[in-house]
Amino acid sequence: MPLSQDEIAFLANVRRWVERDVAPNVTAWDEAGAFPRALYMKAADVGVLAVGFPESVGGVGGSARLRVALQREICRPGSGGLLAGLFSHGIAAPPIVALGSQEQQSRLLPGILSGDKIAALAVTEPSGGSDVANLRTTAVRDGNIFRVNGQKAFITSGMRADVLTVAVRTGGPGASGVSILIVEGNPKGLTRAPMQKMGWWCSDTAILTFEDVEVPAENLIGELGFGFLGLMQNFNGERLGLAAAAWAFSEECLAEAVDWAQARETFGKTLISRQVVRHQLVEMKMRIEAVRALLYEVAERMDMGEEPVADVCMLKNLATETLEFVAGKCVQILGGSGYIRGGKTERIFRESKVLSIGGGASEILTDLAARQLGW
Amino acid sequence: MKILVSAKRVSDPNAKLAIAKDGKWIEGDVEYILNPFCENAIECALQIAEANEGTETVAIGIGDDETARFIRQGALARGIDRGILVSAEEASIDSDLIARIYQGVVHREKPDIVLLGKQAIDGDSNQVGQLLAEYLGWPQATFASKVEVSGNKAIVTREVDGGLETLEVSLPCVITADLRLNEPRFASLAGIMKAKKKPFDELEIDDLDLEDTDTKVQIVGLSTPSGRKAGVIVKDVTELVQKLRSEARAI
Ligand SMILES: Cc1cc2nc3c(=O)[nH]c(=O)nc-3n(C[C@H](O)[C@H](O)[C@H](O)COP(=O)(O)OP(=O)(O)OC[C@H]3O[C@@H](n4cnc5c(N)ncnc54)[C@H](O)[C@@H]3O)c2cc1C
Numbered sequence: 215m216p217l218s219q220d221e222i223a224f225l226a227n228v229r230r231w232v233e234r235d236v237a238p239n240v241t242a243w244d245e246a247g248a249f250p251r252a253l254y255m256k257a258a259d260v261g262v263l264a265v266g267f268p269e270s271v272g273g274v275g276g277s278a279r280l281r282v283a284l285q286r287e288i289c290r291p292g293s294g295g296l297l298a299g300l301f302s303h304g305i306a307a308p309p310i311v312a313l314g315s316q317e318q319q320s321r322l323l324p325g326i327l328s329g330d331k332i333a334a335l336a337v338t339e340p341s342g343g344s345d346v347a348n349l350r351t352t353a354v355r356d357g358n359i360f361r362v363n364g365q366k367a368f369i370t371s372g373m374r375a376d377v378l379t380v381a382v383r384t385g386g387p388g389a390s391g392v393s394i395l396i397v398e399g400n401p402k403g404l405t406r407a408p409m410q411k412m413g414w415w416c417s418d419t420a421i422l423t424f425e426d427v428e429v430p431a432e433n434l435i436g437e438l439g440f441g442f443l444g445l446m447q448n449f450n451g452e453r454l455g456l457a458a459a460a461w462a463f464s465e466e467c468l469a470e471a472v473d474w475a476q477a478r479e480t481f482g483k484t485l486i487s488r489q490v491v492r493h494q495l496v497e498m499k500m501r502i503e504a505v506r507a508l509l510y511e512v513a514e515r516m517d518m519g520e521e522p523v524a525d526v527c528m529l530k531n532l533a534t535e536t537l538e539f540v541a542g543k544c545v546q547i548l549g550g551s552g553y554i555r556g557g558k559t560e561r562i563f564r565e566s567k568v569l570s571i572g573g574g575a576s577e578i579l580t581d582l583a584a585r586q587l588g589w
Numbered sequence: 590m591k592i593l594v595s596a597k598r599v600s601d602p603n604a605k606l607a608i609a610k611d612g613k614w615i616e617g618d619v620e621y622i623l624n625p626f627c628e629n630a631i632e633c634a635l636q637i638a639e640a641n642e643g644t645e646t647v648a649i650g651i652g653d654d655e656t657a658r659f660i661r662q663g664a665l666a667r668g669i670d671r672g673i674l675v676s677a678e679e680a681s682i683d684s685d686l687i688a689r690i691y692q693g694v695v696h697r698e699k700p701d702i703v704l705l706g707k708q709a710i711d712g713d714s715n716q717v718g719q720l721l722a723e724y725l726g727w728p729q730a731t732f733a734s735k736v737e738v739s740g741n742k743a744i745v746t747r748e749v750d751g752g753l754e755t756l757e758v759s760l761p762c763v764i765t766a767d768l769r770l771n772e773p774r775f776a777s778l779a780g781i782m783k784a785k786k787k788p789f790d791e792l793e794i795d796d797l798d799l800e801d802t803d804t805k806v807q808i809v810g811l812s813t814p815s816g817r818k819a820g821v822i823v824k825d826v827t828e829l830v831q832k833l834r835s836e837a838r839a840i
Pocket of ligand 1: 343345
């Protein structure tokens, strides 16, 4: 399904907004370690936070193709931190949409989609992220509350979040013992500590410690023991988004490298006139085009109602591998300039690795694809 | 209160334009945008409407179906209540006829404020607001960098050479917007989708009972700017200063 006239007009607005309000600031936000909180509200006004959420909860719907195209626009300034932080609700809110009651949805979602409230998803723990079914944070029912104990690590927007979608163990071992609780505000017993990272500087990342945190029982999302299902709903969408980001960042790096190769002269000739450089640029372009083609094919299949789990896994791995390849090569073509802070390529290079780890590490996705394919 | 606001499309200033064979218009695959000064006018209208409950805002554009799209996506999608397209071929109208078309629409709509961009960035004529105020016999405040409406008057700050001028004009009036008036909002996808359902009228120039539909200005010819001359590389600062003094006469 091609994008509609309306969607194309919307994307043009997003592009102008990113050019005007975002791109000129991302480097300063990175250096400052945060983008302003008001940006969530601005983003909501432009309409980007509501894309992908159903109209029934205050969203505007939107196909997978639209989400890919939107991602492309948001990624133009080459800041993964901006993307991760501004769209942390993109992984925190879907479980509420998928499993939450009417009451929970109308209480929690409007504030998130209007940018007034920051949402974060807290699944990973210091003891492990790949093996979600074995998470250790516990929630024990006590009358009208759950008492939560444990620790979460690497939580994007965890420092500032007003709404935390937390995966907890309410039952026995394994996936069937996992439930989802919403922790709102700053309850007693919750402490947040920032983590310093290789990249994504303008997005905060937190270790959250829960010590006897009391969460109202009405904040249980979905039924007891069905949390794993809610988290799984996220996976395809999240991985498609990460693949789209990896594709977009690859394109941004390559564009910078091509510009540089055209302008830079060594030994009396431009870099781009050297066959070795031209061939590298084409090699990169070729791989990026392959990612783009698969990306749109998978998006289209998702729009037709398929859940192509193996393809999404392979797509994310192909896209992130391509980004690592392209970002490394582009830094090399830029030479010393590629190592200096402030340019897109330097930042994207530092931020390429995280996309191969978060949202399902490459090895985990490869194995999942194998199992899905019946091998 | 009722506000009439302009929504004119202009050729994208970043696009490379080609001159048509007859030398009197542009041709080819021209990209268009909404005139930036109209965006300021629209934002101003929306802010006045938000501050004054019961205000109706109406966007008007002159042109063809493409213009209609800009009225919808540029004005209605941002929150303007309804749209009016007056059909006309853009190549065959001048500022005077545009002002008279506005005058005709004002007679039908009876707005309290007409808010226009100070000029369109393609023709750069900067005449419509002034002509319209004259034809209507209304006060005008052009190049507005600040607009406050209270009761039946508007306080308008204008950017003039060397400073600011503050005017008080009684309503109804004509105001034209400058770039620093505000920071226009963007239309969201929800806004764009809603815009399609908003009331939209299409009028012909004949519907407006204008006494005078002649154009007074004709484009005789268009030409591209002559290419820039190559620069010169100077040896040192002394030579630069000397050239600036003797050749460029800049110092
Ligand atoms: C910047 C950043 C932001 C993040 N944001 C969030 C967030 O908002 N919310 C959240 O919940 N989590 C978040 N994460 C956590 C992320 O999802 C995890 O880091 C990821 O799932 C991997 O988990 P882990 O780090 O515990 O690595 P591990 O699970 O310990 O894995 C370590 C390595 O071993 C490999 N491996 C593991 N098991 C196997 C196996 N059986 N066979 C072969 N190889 C294996 C993995 O692929 C990986 O390469 C974030 C991480 C980062 C870095």
